[in-house]
Amino acid sequence: MTDIKTPLLAADIIIRYLDGIVLIERKNPPPGWALPGGFVEVGESVEDAAIREAKEETSLDVALIEQFHVYSTPGRDPRFHTASIIFIGVGTGTLRGEDDAKEARVFTQGRLPEAIAFDHRKIISDYFEYVKTGKRPN
Numbered sequence: 001m002t003d004i005k006t007p008l009l010a011a012d013i014i015i016r017y018l019d020g021i022v023l024i025e026r027k028n029p030p031p032g033w034a035l036p037g038g039f040v041e042v043g044e045s046v047e048d049a050a051i052r053e054a055k056e057e058t059s060l061d062v063a064l065i066e067q068f069h070v071y072s073t074p075g076r077d078p079r080f081h082t083a084s085i086i087f088i089g090v091g092t093g094t095l096r097g098e099d100d101a102k103e104a105r106v107f108t109q110g111r112l113p114e115a116i117a118f119d120h121r122k123i124i125s126d127y128f129e130y131v132k133t134g135k136r137p138n
Helices: 046-058 120-133
Strands: 008-017 020-026 037-039 061-071 082-092 101-107
Touching: 008 046, 008 061, 008 120, 020 046, 020 120, 037 046, 046 061, 046 082, 046 101, 061 120, 082 120
Parallel strands: 008 082
Antiparallel strands: 008 020, 008 037, 020 101, 061 082
């Protein structure tokens, strides 16, 4: 069974904070702004990974509200094939970019940064459509 190859599993989180959502500016390639998140460690649940990554990258304590969607299209991460479970949560505390984040900031739908990494622009767009209509992505 050791010759089985599967996509890497990530947990990313849309953090509602103040009047928008939190994005981090990445320290490492690929460059750009992204949702906080990262890879699930062996022995860790995806929920715990989302909360841990959010804390490490934003300094916020996050309460998960719901699992939003899974994004797994090959090529969504230029480094390797990843499948990411996206959560929606609420952040509390003082926002600060930490760990893999150069910076963490709050953005609104009408004021997103130009350079957004991975497929996170699509995820963010899907999220705002969900907030507006209640319709989840297919």
